Amino acid sequence: MRFNTVLFDLDGTLMDHLPAIHRCYAHTLPQLGLPAPTYEQVKRAIGGGLENAMVKFIPAARLGEALAIYRPFWDANLLTGADPMPGALALLERLHARGIVCAVFTNKLGTSARQVCAHLGFTPHVLQVIGAKDTPWLKPAPEFTAHALKLLDADPATTCLVGDSPWDVQAAHNAGFPCFAVTTGTHTADELRAAGADGIYENLTALGAAEFLVT
Template sequence: MAADVAAALFDVDGTLVDTTYLHTLAWWQALAQYGHEVDAARVHRAIGMGSDQLLDHLLGDDRDRSEDDSVSAAHLALYAQHWPGLRAFPGAGDLLRECAGRGWRVVLSTSASGRELDVLRRVLDADDAVHATADADAVDAAKPAPDLVRSSLAQVSAAADRSVFVGDSVWDVRAANRAGTPCIGVETGGFAAAELRDAGALEVHPSVGRLLDGLDDSLLARPRTGGR
């Protein structure tokens, strides 16, 4: 039953794999290809949202949406050029294995899907620790909506308030909070610790490697055996 299961949910882009600034560049270039001049700093601050929400955020939700699919496809094509050089953050795979060993059901909770997700999983090289994966294809609304977090919990029949979400953006934190799941923030996506805490993160670490080093003192030390 859900009350007996706890999940450790992990965002992938910017949290486990060093991709945030590559996504920023790819979105900036894709938008420019379709005549949208958006400052790179604004693009960066939107990384972590689903593509529809990102375009709404950057271009306005009253825009002509007829080119949205083309812009998103251009982003993916530009981002794919960087796939051969992708790297997992130090300690990412070990953190997933350590969480699994401590009794958490590890779920990759990501807006990536298809070939992109396959690439990220190969880069992580930690499938032995991953119990399930939830991606944006399975939900109607991506982050910061709570749908992806809820889908991740459902994948392993886990209780929201006994589980933990780990992410790098304020959009991750807000999605987790809306789903009723405590969130740990990491600063590797470019959001400062104060911003992540202000969004609702209960603890913040410089990286997943540092989270691994301090795991015994974190929300991920052990799954809780009862209510909060």
């Protein structure tokens, strides 16, 4: 095994949370006098953190007002429509059993990420769940990746990232290690290829077999 540490993105990679996210946008925007976005519009907007996604639908000046509606509804409903991606738990279990350090590295709010990881059974197999508001940074900021490596006592030479977006690719490459991508999230194979992903797979099962020899 050439990797001692594997960082995993969460949404679109280890889990499908898009139905819950869309539901929260559909709850929030009409209360601001704006049309509810479609599922596809929300899918294309997310990935860079909640604030960055939200201002694609509302004026920046109304962000605080929108978050005051969104966040309580999210906190009350985030486990409804939170489902593991096929093969996610098995991959985490097998890597952990081999002594590989696994961690969740996400732009999802850290408190929400830890709650859903516990709910889905991921927590026993990951050393850390690192998310938004845990630090001042988000992916792909080099400081955020450096923070994760330091927290895990990880060497970039034996680390990789598994994700589903150009932010994941850039975050990994900024730190000098590869990013293997799945197309189960918000971006297509062509988009991931253009971003420079080191390997692109249709799901975690295929990725695990190819990159980690997990079958």
